[in-house]
Amino acid sequence: MSKLMEKEPSEENVELMRGLDNRMRELELREEAFWHQLSRQNWIKYGDQNSRFFHTKANQRRERNSIDHIRDEAGNVYDDEDETTEEGVRKIIGDGESTKIWSDPWVPDMPNSMVQPLSNQNQENRPVSVYELVENGCWNEELSKGLFTEECIQAIKKIPLPCFPESDRWAWLLGKGGAFSESKRIWYVSPLRLVLDDINISSLLGWVDFQMTKKVEDGWWELFWCLAWGIWVRRNKWVFEAKKTEVNEVVQRAVSLVGEFDLANVDAGENFVSNAAPSVWTPPCEGVYKINSDAAIFGSGRVGFGTIMRDFSGDVMVAACDWVEGDNEIEVAEALGARFALQIAVEAGLSRVVLEVENVKLFSHLKNNTYENSYFGTIVQDVRTLERSCSSVEYSNVRREGNKVAHHLANLSLSFDAMRVWIEEVPPEIFPF
Numbered sequence: 042m043s044k045l046m047e048k049e050p051s052e053e054n055v056e057l058m059r060g061l062d063n064r065m066r067e068l069e070l071r072e073e074a075f076w077h078q079l080s081r082q083n084w085i086k087y088g089d090q091n092s093r094f095f096h097t098k099a100n101q102r103r104e105r106n107s108i109d110h111i112r113d114e115a116g117n118v119y120d121d122e123d124e125t126t127e128e129g130v131r132k133i134i135g136d137g138e139s140t141k142i143w144s145d146p147w148v149p150d151m152p153n154s155m156v157q158p159l160s161n162q163n164q165e166n167r168p169v170s171v172y173e174l175v176e177n178g179c180w181n182e183e184l185s186k187g188l189f190t191e192e193c194i195q196a197i198k199k200i201p202l203p204c205f206p207e208s209d210r211w212a213w214l215l216g217k218g219g220a221f222s223e224s225k226r227i228w229y230v231s232p233l234r235l236v237l238d239d240i241n242i243s244s245l246l247g248w249v250d251f252q253m254t255k256k257v258e259d260g261w262w263e264l265f266w267c268l269a270w271g272i273w274v275r276r277n278k279w280v281f282e283a284k285k286t287e288v289n290e291v292v293q294r295a296v297s298l299v300g301e302f303d304l305a306n307v308d309a310g311e312n313f314v315s316n317a318a319p320s321v322w323t324p325p326c327e328g329v330y331k332i333n334s335d336a337a338i339f340g341s342g343r344v345g346f347g348t349i350m351r352d353f354s355g356d357v358m359v360a361a362c363d364w365v366e367g368d369n370e371i372e373v374a375e376a377l378g379a380r381f382a383l384q385i386a387v388e389a390g391l392s393r394v395v396l397e398v399e400n401v402k403l404f405s406h407l408k409n410n411t412y413e414n415s416y417f418g419t420i421v422q423d424v425r426t427l428e429r430s431c432s433s434v435e436y437s438n439v440r441r442e443g444n445k446v447a448h449h450l451a452n453l454s455l456s457f458d459a460m461r462v463w464i465e466e467v468p469p470e471i472f473p474f
Contacts, residue, residue, distance in 0.1 A: 078429075139209045141169060143169075149196055159189065162187070198368070204384075204423045205422075207419070233261065244330045263299045267295035276296050279395065320443055321442065322439065329349065330391045333351075344374045345362065346378040347449065349467065359462065361385045362454035369416075375419055380427065394434055398444075453468065
């Protein structure tokens with residue numbers, strides 16, 4: 042600008058000066074808007090140069106390491122830390138660096154996902170961030186015993202830690218409160234008349250299992266899944282397109298989909314072909330190794346893993362089993378088992394593999410590269426990262442009957458005090474198979 046002012050005031054130079062002036066003004070407004078958003082001061086007056094003040098306020102909030110605000114699928118905005126905790130958000134632990142032990146909600150199965158400290162705890166020199174509770178990729182149980190109640194320690198041990206570095210992140214939970222009020226309305230006003238407040242279940246899988254205990258009419262489950270899909274689409278439209286879909290539209294669309302599905306089945310007649318997973322083990326192509334994995338959840342608060350790797354002729358290359366402390370949901374346990382299996386395969390130098398699993402959700406997420414903001418999603422991402430160490434990885438689904446060896450190995454894991462690996466053989470406890 043100063044160089045232009047030294048030149049002749051021609052029309053061209055004047056126009057350039059106007060353009061630069063407008064651009065500088067635009068950048069100043071953007072800077073103020075940016076720091077306004079971070080500082081959460083709703084009384085800012087755009088046009089005043091208050092950048093220093095807003096820098097200070099924003100930095101104070103950054104030091105608190107709290108979220109600015111969360112907007113749910115119903116359009117509700119939560120910008121208070123306590124309020125978001127009550128409404129059902131929790132930190133998903135990655136590297137543990139950005140999660141504060143004592144002020145952030147991060148422990149599943151605890152009230153408001155907050156830790157429970159010991160009443161006689163020495164607060165001097167106690168750890169601040171979650172990463173300080175981790176040692177060599179595992180939870181430091183000895184350190185935890187001097188900080189938390191036994192109930193809290195057991196809840197922390199359920200949290201699976203990723204193998205590869207990733208940041209902590211916030212996630213919505215299925216729970217009670219206003220954050221999911223409109224989703225609850227959809228279930229209630231639908232022909233299914235479901236009332237979510239009547240049950241105390243913290244996961245979608247648990248809720249589905251609960252519904253399966255009921256005796257329902259024909260077509261009930263078709264409408265159930267169409268409604269679930271409609272709620273998910275409604276949420277995505279709000280998050281990614283800022284478009285709100287009315288409750289009655291979701292219900293009407295779900296009912297219409299069921300009708301279209303019934304009509305399609307009538308038209309298809311005998312041409313319908315089932316895509317059910319096979320019940321027997323089938324060999325891979327020559328030059329490829331098939332990895333079967335499974336997990337077992339024991340009542341002692343441990344999770345066992347088993348894997349077997351065979352070539353195109355069915356000969357065993359590697360078999361292994363191991364167990365870890367924890368009491369994970371079945372889908373998380375299965376994902377941990379798949380991660381364990383692929384880790385062993387990589388260490389054994391098997392580069393062209395087929396990873397075969399029982400769990401349908403795990404298979405779907407791996408095959409379709411689906412991301413889920415949960416601990417299950419964290420472990421799936423670990424598997425996808427391990428995939429890069431192989432020249433080719435395919436995924437397959439099989440029923441329990443075709444996965445017996447891996448299943449037996451997972452159950453056998455508790456017989457040992459550490460990981461066991463067999464090369465070109467299997468333990469005598471499961472031979473012959």
